[in-house]
Amino acid sequence: MPNEALCNKKPVGVRPHHLMCLYCLKGGGDPPDREKADLDGLLAEIEEDRNTLLTLQTAFDCMGGPTTFPTKHDPATRRKDLQVLRALNLVPDETRCAFWMLGTRLPQSIPTLEGICELGGESGPAWKQCPLAYTGAYEKGLEAGIIPDRPKDEMARAKEESVEEMERLGRLRIRAHHLLCMMCFWGRHHDEPLEVDNLYEAVEAIRENPDIEIELIEGACMICPPCTGYDPGREICDAMCALRDRLKDLNTFHLLGLKPGDVISGHDVYELIWERIPDIKMVCENPGNLIPEWANCGGVSDGRYESARERGKFWE
DSSP states (O other): OOOHHHHTOOOEEEOHHHHHHHHHHHTTOOOTTTTTTTHHHHHHHHHHOTTOEEEEOOSBOTTSOBSSTTTSOOHHHHHHHHHHHHHHTOOTTOEEEHHHIIIIIHHHHOSSOBTTTBOSSOOOGGGOOOTTTTSSHHHHHHHHOSSOOOOHHHHHHHHHHHHHHHHHHOSEEEETTHHHHHHHHHHTTOOSOOTTOOHHHHHHHHHHOTTOEEEEESSOOTTOTTOTTEETTTTEEOSTTHHHHHHHHHHHHHHHTOOTTOEEEHHHHHHHHHHHOSSTHHHHOOTTOOSGGGOOOGGGTSSHHHHHHHHOOTTO
């Protein structure tokens, strides 16, 4: 069962530019707002729980209207906050998990302090540079990283335990779009277990017994426990594609004429897939290939789904 304390954990409000301060702190720097914003406490919380939810708060709301402006924040920090939001392609009051924001988006979007905290010289008393500008603390923090990887021994243990559960129960509990992932796995001709998921084991279960019962669900399933992007405390996927994959689940259900909780044999569900989902783009393509949360799956363009259909059904 999911950990209720983690699932019900409230988001933490944070100034956008303080995300950069966290990296300076990690790199050995002493950010100006360290004590006032309790940056040490926030850093420790994120390192303990990489899915801590962060709500980005500024002097403005999402319409550009004032919230605390101008009583609390000077022009330089207001500017830094908005520059960070622009680089992250976000607006005030948006909430994201630390894993996504600090582990991927910010390091990719803001690799240096240039133009945000490093101003290239003085522009008057209202525009003083951060004292950590040009010290290298930010870059050192980026190199060290803030978001911890999932421990390999934990993943190995999850792999062993989840495979044992699949064998013991004699039935499968699979999220809807993973039926298509199993096809793509089949199309790539791996034909051997992977350390980071249970796709092979699920395919083999159907090959050995096409009549095996499959309970179709939304969200994390029997395939997920060994994955680097699995949060065992919340029993969710915490990869950047999490929302995209939720939609893929629902699109799969829609096309198959099924719903969460339905139980169907492996044989029957793949007969439906063969009939109703001839092209994986029907589920996995996002027109425009927008922000990373909605990026296309690799199977859309590399031909693995088509290869699976050419290879034939698992039990043939």
